[in-house]
Amino acid sequence: MSNGVERRTFLKVLGVSGAGAALSGCSTGSAEKLIPYVVPPEEIVPGMSTWYRTTCRECPAGCGMNIRTREGRAVKAEGNPLSPIAHGKLCARGQASLHGLYNPDRIPQALVRAGRGWDKLTWDQAERQLAEALLAHRGRSVFLTHSYPGSMDLLVDDFCAALGITRVKYETFGQEPVRAAHRMLFGADAMPVHDFSQADVVLSFGADFMETWGSPIDYAYTWVQGHAYSRGRRGKLVWVGPHQTLTGLNADEWLAVVPGTEHIAALAIARLIVDAGASAGGAAATLANVNVDTAAQQCGIGRAQLEALAAEFARAGRSLAVGPGIGATHNAATAVAMAVAILNSVAGNYGRTVTLARREEPVTGAASYADLQALIPRLRGGAVGALLVHGPNPVYSLPEGEAFAEALGSVPFVASFSPFLDETTERARLLLPDHHFLESWGDFVPRTGLTTLVQPVMTPVFSTKQTGDVLLSTAARAGAALRNAAPTYYDYVRGRWQREGLITGGGDFDEGWRAALQAGFVVSGAAIAPAAAGATAATPAAAGAAAVTTPGPAAAASPAPAPGTGVAPVINAQGMPALAALPAEFAGAGAADSLHLVIYPSYRFYDGRLADRPWLQDLPDPISKYAWESCVEINPRTAERLGIDNGHIVTVRTAQGEVRLPAFPYPGVREDTVAIQLGQGHTAFGPYAKGRGVNALRLLAPLADPLSGALLYLQTRATIAHTGDWERPVQAGLRLDDAGRHIAQRLSLEDARHKDELRGLALLPAGAVPAGAATGTGAQPDAEAHLGTDPQPGHTPEPGAAAASAQAGAGSDVHEESGVGGGHGAEDVHPNDAVVRSLQGSGGWAPATIDASPQGWPPPGTHYGEYSETQPRWGMAIDLDRCIGCTACMTACQAENNIAIVGPDNIRKGRSLHWIRIERYWHGEHHEDGVSFLPMLCQHCSNAPCEPVCPVYAAYHTPDGLNAQIYNRCVGTRYCANNCPYKVRSLNYYTAEWPEPLNWQLNPDVTVREKGVMEKCTFCVQRIRDAQNVARREDRGVMDGEIVPACAQTCPGNAIVFGNTKDPNSLLRRVMESGRGYRVLEAINTQSAITYLKRVSLGEESAAASGGH
């Protein structure tokens, strides 16, 4: 240094004064208090977790939930493994429900408008005001609610009937076209339940069933069951539409038909199937008019493609067509839905992969967008005296939101039950904030025959009150007699359960109720287990269903049930308009520079109702990787033509308006189409949501589908202009490909089969059914293992026997024996086999030997690191064929490990803190050859590049094979991050803040890091220690499957397996030894502990694309 103070001297002084500060640090703290319970709650033991079962209400899917609480606070959400629609899994939205519970922007209590501000009210006063207003406007009131079948639905109906209120039940994604199609064709205004696990070929007409469409967790889970590679067989997903959502990216084939011609394509395929001999049923007349050649021309695809698809799709009930998706709703959307139904019908899928006897209940009977549109003039015209809003946020979620807001001004009394000050609520007069669902009692009917329970997992955070209770006491105050009045909503729910006999099996109601609470749901009728067996038992459906549940080729060979049996509903030809005469028409189609605008639902924010969850804002979008921001997706060729690159600020202009946002060149959108995601651009809703990105709905023409009343999300045309500005994008992954590094590898189906054949595995025919999946319950054993409640006995205990097995495992001869022998022999009776077989059956893993396996390191006779022969060796396997790239693991990890929310500016600088991230890599020179998703987390390398460069030994290897990061040693040099080839270490550039009460969520088992500390994945070491502590207490070893890291726990595809690589019987070892195993960047000899299983591609795989293996 030029100033004369030597660096060395300076550091000495700094060190000395630093020590002084550290010493003084010990004495300046205030005395901490230990506050015991006065009377301890029965179920709480300090320091131990208490779990509650409840139901997720973040979107209408209603997945079952397990909530982990510590000392009376909810700290982690997980899926309920018993739930038939959650399968133990949650999406990122469900994981982030805790950020709804602890959101600092919740309305703390009842408020009433006072000038420009709010006055506090007691609940007594608030209810009195509500009752007075309802009495004053009796007969002129409207109650706008979400659709929530269950007790609350009945209560609202009762309440409305007693007080002369009109109810409008609106769900933003109400699936109006699907319902209208089923109404017209089959006379049932409903969305059927789909069973993807039974389908070899799935044809999705823009339905993002892994994200928001129907019951996304169930659909994603069952789709992986039916689709992922297993014993030589793999399913196929074809995506039809102008824009690929995350579900579309998972497709094996993308048919980018001309927007608005999806139904023409579907009908052409149906025609080809009928021509090949299938019965057309009621659709015969319609299909007779279809000219395949004309259709192919209209759709912009070749006839050969349609013929190939038809040949694949006609497989006697083992295929499935779904759609249209929300983002594919144009003014022929109902025609698309009808064409899809016809396609399913002629392929014999009704009663097999799609069941109208069981419905996605939340959309049943919901009002359409057109109904809500019709409400606006009524509000404006003064016909409505009082408007109550419970759920919807029309000022945000309607294209004519501003008109709705203005109309609200004409309504004398507006009350909102929203827990947040959203756009509609901030225009209300009276705020009656509802409890968060984790503080509430209630029930919900996600599907016909399945009733789930909602129970409070902790005492309310704020002085809110459950809307059910408010309605009950308001009705009493207004002197209105409800049909089933009860003192509290809890009693109301119980009353309904008692009345409707939801607790079956006789016996005491209270006992049954407790059992239901424990399970989280009840099933009525024989409806649940296999989805295909959904029809009532007394009809011929039973026979058909039984045939379907027969595994293997038997099912494929069994004839399609005759129409009219109740399994396959009969198409009512009378109700069917001439479909081909309903092509979508797009205004302004002639203009040369105008593009189709697709507005599609967000995986993270749903319809925008979850935009104020900090975790979800911080979570990069699965595709664009933009966080906190919106972007417009443009085909790279179009972008190039317009001179636009990633991060360029463009304006998107329609007749309705104009928005300014960054561009993201995206190969998954047609050249004549641009796409913007829903969910952002709030003008209220708290600081986490307000002013982030754009609200694309403001670009939409307020048009409704003439047949179904759905909002047309793909109807408007837009022009794009470059503003000339560029901003560093708030984006977590800047590249589309892996720069030729073979990070996400693939192999062809033939190669995968060949490898398994070499291993001597019995393979299924390439198109056959996995045995486990055919029963619909193949997932059960692994789900139980995940919960840890049903550990398989006889596993290698941790210290003693594992050492022996580790030594045995070092020899390659033992390898081959265990690898092949474990796979197929009927004589193999290891207790783990049931689990292994079920997993194989559900798609994915077959044991096989792999040479450079982690347990082979360090080589025998050498001494590297601190490995101990008496310790386990933790490792992981990730099957890329089961990863759908949904990023649920990222939020689960963030919740489990107290990972800070960094905000947009830090993400811009590449300072994201996620310990696991989902890479998406396009294959092919021009990104035309499909996408692979790859979860990237600390590889816990045995030969870790980060460890030797740490000057303070903060990064080191533990005897049980973990790459540890010791926070109290770390001085933040970042050498380790620089030396990590996987880029999975991140530094805390700031001391994180969790505004009260967000900090209530922090996991007490994990240290909260502060500024200057490097952090990374620990393989959830707190869960490892916890399992070890429990095992030691019970005087046994840790069992396989007992430790499940947060990412593996929530993965809807079951892509992640964690375990002890030294235990030759562990599930992990068997998965690792699959012929598809490889390690990322293996050539640099990091000896990582994570084995990836190559994605299986249906196309020809060139040597380069498969990584040269």
Place this chain on the structure above:
Amino acid sequence: MRGQMGPRHIAPFGPRAPLRRKGGGDTLPPARARVRPVEFPAARPTGVRSLDSIQVAMVKPPKWALLLGGVLLLAVLAVGAFTVGPFARGGIVQPIAFPHDLHAGTSQIPCMYCHHSADRSQDAGIPSVQVCAGCHIPGGQPLVRADRPEVQKLVAYWREQRPIPWVRIYDLPDHAHFPHMRHVNAGLECQECHGPVETMKEIELNQPLRMGWCINCHQEKQVRLDCFVCHY
């Protein structure tokens, strides 16, 4: 008997104060949520800030001044830490003068009667007020020593249904995990870490409660020593 190891290991400055829960710790560890930033009150004029002022005024303090400043600072802070801190011996006043010697010593009540979760949870558990009341005033009726003034305080807490705000004595920093059940189930006596509680009128910290002290025991008992066992 390992219960006597405490005094042997007392730090040279005398009994140590418990580590700060939020912030502090021996090597400035990461802490829960917000932490007051570490300041260098005396070092700035002599050391750090001089770097800035040199750029402007070209004044160059001699090296010895820098070093002396640092050393003096260390001395001042060290003395301050162990003499006037609020945790100096006798500075703790518990809301109720609970005599462990009477309960655990004279009356021979097992530790786990009150600290009931020590063998199954990470936390040993602080007894609820109900546990105290269960012996002293079962069913609201005075039974055991209910006339004593300290028990009267308990009666008041129970009557008002208020928790007793005990002052924490044993406090590990947040980045160190100490699972009680693991140690209890391994057969360790409570006294090995907590000292001869049955002879203490008032609980006092007569162990250093520093990492070296933990390590000593882990070494003697030949159990795992790597950092990741406790620090994660």
